[in-house]
Amino acid sequence: AQRVTQPEKLLSVFKGAPVELKCNYSYSGSPELFWYVQYSRQRLQLLLRHISRESIKGFTADLNKGETSFHLKKPFAQEEDSAMYYCALDGMNSGYSTLTFGKGTMLLVSP
Amino acid sequence: GAGVSQSPSNKVTEKGKDVELRCDPISGHTALYWYRQRLGQGLEFLIYFQGNSAPDKSGLPSDRFSAERTGESVSTLTIQRTQQEDSAVYLCASSLELRASDEQFFGPGTRLTVL
Numbered sequence: 001a002q003r004v005t006q007p008e009k010l011l012s013v014f015k016g017a018p019v020e021l022k023c024n025y026s027y028s029g030s031p032e033l034f035w036y037v038q039y040s041r042q043r044l045q046l047l048l049r050h051i052s053r054e055s056i057k058g059f060t061a062d063l064n065k066g067e068t069s070f071h072l073k074k075p076f077a078q079e080e081d082s083a084m085y086y087c088a089l090d091g092m093n094s095g096y097s098t099l100t101f102g103k104g105t106m107l108l109v110s111p
Numbered sequence: 112g113a114g115v116s117q118s119p120s121n122k123v124t125e126k127g128k129d130v131e132l133r134c135d136p137i138s139g140h141t142a143l144y145w146y147r148q149r150l151g152q153g154l155e156f157l158i159y160f161q162g163n164s165a166p167d168k169s170g171l172p173s174d175r176f177s178a179e180r181t182g183e184s185v186s187t188l189t190i191q192r193t194q195q196e197d198s199a200v201y202l203c204a205s206s207l208e209l210r211a212s213d214e215q216f217f218g219p220g221t222r223l224t225v226l
Contacts, residue, residue: 004153032211043114044154044202044217051212086154090211098144098170099215101154 002027002091006102013077014110021072021105023061023087032090033063033070034099039083047072047085057081077109113137115218117203123224124193132188132221136205143186144206144215145178149199160186161209172197193225 003026013019025031035047048056050063050070061072070087087102116135124130136143145157157170160180171177175194180186190197200220206213 006153043219046214088154098156098159099146099154100156101146103151103153 002031002089002100004087004089004100004102006085006087006105008105009103010106010108012108012110015079016076019072019074019077019081019107019109021085021087021107023070023072023102025068025070025087025089027068027089027091029091033061034088034090035059035061035070035072036086036088036101037083038086044086077107079109079111082107082109115203115205115216117201117218117221119221120219121222121224123226125226126195127192129189129191130193130223132190132201132203132223134186134188134203134205134218136184136186136203137216138184140205140207140216141183142206142209142213143180144204145186145188146202146204147172147199148202148220149196154202157188159209190223193223195225198223198225 005024007022033050036044037047038044059074061070063070084104084106086104088099090099118133143160146154147157148154158165158178162183163180175191178188200222202220203218204215206215
């Protein structure tokens, strides 16, 4: 079975501080990992995916297969980064795409 | 055009009543997904559609839940004889195709409260 664990419900940092949102997964095959974000009063949206190896809004995430982790990092947090962040895994069960989400981490960036 | 839309945005119902939730995906998106988010929980996958077909209904919580899609467009999620544990935000998403590489675009959700 596939599982995504986000150990922190809440992460509170000051503006300018580094941020790391933890995500660990359990999956026997080669998963595709994603980070989704939900800003206040907005809908859930894709932030980044591991396959793209891109940096979005200063955030990066590296897939570590040895540690089965996909932590989201940003060197200097901004107040506008405050949001709910969800890590998600797509295991392509039976050949179709379904996302398994973690429970989410609320990031609060204080001035 | 516009993104994924869902209606109603909020629904309050009494235990035992039936409810119907609607999702309008992005035009041209062949894949459609339903998720549920209960308070303090992550998003729980319920069912997906490829076109009008839902090959796997095993994610639906019980036989009180059903879903259909017509015209490769609108989808409805029906919950019969609602229970308090059905209270949650129900999210719909659509993607161009049923591929992990295709981004899923989410609707704003329907908040269901069962009294």
